[in-house]
Amino acid sequence: MDISPTMTVEPARPQDMATLTTIVRTSDAYDGHYRPLAAAQTLDVAYLNTNVVRVIRGPGGDVHGFYSLLLPGMGAEGEGELDFIFVANGLKRRGVGRALFDDMRVVARELELSLVHIVVHPPAEPFYLACGARRIGEIPPTGRATWTRPYLTLVP
Numbered sequence: 001m002d003i004s005p006t007m008t009v010e011p012a013r014p015q016d017m018a019t020l021t022t023i024v025r026t027s028d029a030y031d032g033h034y035r036p037l038a039a040a041q042t043l044d045v046a047y048l049n050t051n052v053v054r055v056i057r058g059p060g061g062d063v064h065g066f067y068s069l070l071l072p073g074m075g076a077e078g079e080g081e082l083d084f085i086f087v088a089n090g091l092k093r094r095g096v097g098r099a100l101f102d103d104m105r106v107v108a109r110e111l112e113l114s115l116v117h118i119v120v121h122p123p124a125e126p127f128y129l130a131c132g133a134r135r136i137g138e139i140p141p142t143g144r145a146t147w148t149r150p151y152l153t154l155v156p
Helices: 014-026 032-039 045-050 096-110 122-130
Strands: 002-004 007-011 052-057 063-070 079-087 115-119 134-139 149-154
Touching: 007 096, 014 032, 014 045, 014 052, 014 063, 014 079, 052 096, 063 096, 079 096, 096 115, 096 122, 122 134, 122 149
Parallel strands: 079 115
Antiparallel strands: 002 007, 007 052, 052 063, 063 079, 115 149, 134 149
C-alpha cells in the first residue's frame, strides 16, 4: 500500500524485529504507569513467523511504524486480533497510524476475517473509534496491565 511517493506499507522482515521491539519499548505513548507493559515486550522472528506483521517504511527504508494481526487471537476461527499498532516517536499525527490501520483492514478483508478484536491502550481509544472500531466492553487489569482497557471490534 503506497501512502505517499516516499512511504510504503509492506510485510516486516526478520531484520526488522529489533527495530520493532525498540519502537514498542521506547514509545512515548506508554510513558508513566503504562511503561512496564511496553518495556517488557520483545518481538522476534518466531513472532513474525506466526503472525501477520507489516511495517510502514520511509524514503530511506527506515521503519516508521508497524502493526501485527493475530489469527485467530482472542477471537474465533475466521476472526483476528490487532495485537500491536505502533508509530515511531516523532512521527505521530502525520497519518502513519491511519495508514497502518487502513492497511490492516485491507489485509483482514483479504484473509476473509469477519471480525477483528482490538484491546486498546486507553489514550488511543479515540483513534480507533475514528477509524471505525466499536467499543463492546472492557478488559479488566491483568498481569503488567494494571489498568482497565477498552475492548473494541472492527468489521473489516
